[in-house]
Amino acid sequence: MDDIIEHRYAVAEPSGRIAWVSKGPYLYVACDDTVRDDTHYVDVATGEIQPKRPLEMHQGIEALKVTLAGLPAGLTVATNGMDTVTDGTPLVITYDLPGTYEIRLSGHIEYLDRVEEVTVDDA
Structure with missing residues (x-):
C-alpha cells in the first residue's frame, strides 16, 4: 500500500490573518474558472495545472x-x-x-x- 503523504495548509482571511491550519492527503492548487476536472490535471512534479491532451492512437x-x-x-x-x-x-x-x-x-x-x-x- 502506498504511504499517504499529508500536506499542511494555512487557511487565511483576506487580511492575511491565519484562521486555522489544516492537513490532509490532497493538494490544493489555485486556479481560474476555466479549469475543470474533466479537461485539466495537476502535474505533480511541477505543481502546475495542465490541460489534458487528446488521445492519439x-x-x-x-x-x-x-x-x-x-x-x-x-x-x-x-x-x-x-x-x-x-x-x-x-x-x-x-x-x-x-x-x-x-x-x-x-x-x-x-x-x-x-x-x-x-x-x-x-x-
Missing part, C-alpha cells in the same frame, strides 16, 4: 477484431460489457457479432476521455 479493424495501438498505460477501455485497463501494449478487442460498437476510453489523468465508434463484420 492507431486503429485497425480485421473482421470481428479491433486493434488499438498507441494507448498509454492506465487507461480504462469499456465496450460491449467488457472493461479493461491498458498496459501500454496494443489492445485487441474481439466482438462476437458483426455490428457497430462504442469503445469508451477514459480515466487517464493526462488525457481527455474519448468515445470511438467502430463497425466490424465477419467478412
Whole structure:
C-alpha cells in the first residue's frame, strides 16, 4: 500500500490573518474558472495545472477484431460489457457479432476521455 503523504495548509482571511491550519492527503492548487476536472490535471512534479491532451492512437479493424495501438498505460477501455485497463501494449478487442460498437476510453489523468465508434463484420 502506498504511504499517504499529508500536506499542511494555512487557511487565511483576506487580511492575511491565519484562521486555522489544516492537513490532509490532497493538494490544493489555485486556479481560474476555466479549469475543470474533466479537461485539466495537476502535474505533480511541477505543481502546475495542465490541460489534458487528446488521445492519439492507431486503429485497425480485421473482421470481428479491433486493434488499438498507441494507448498509454492506465487507461480504462469499456465496450460491449467488457472493461479493461491498458498496459501500454496494443489492445485487441474481439466482438462476437458483426455490428457497430462504442469503445469508451477514459480515466487517464493526462488525457481527455474519448468515445470511438467502430463497425466490424465477419467478412
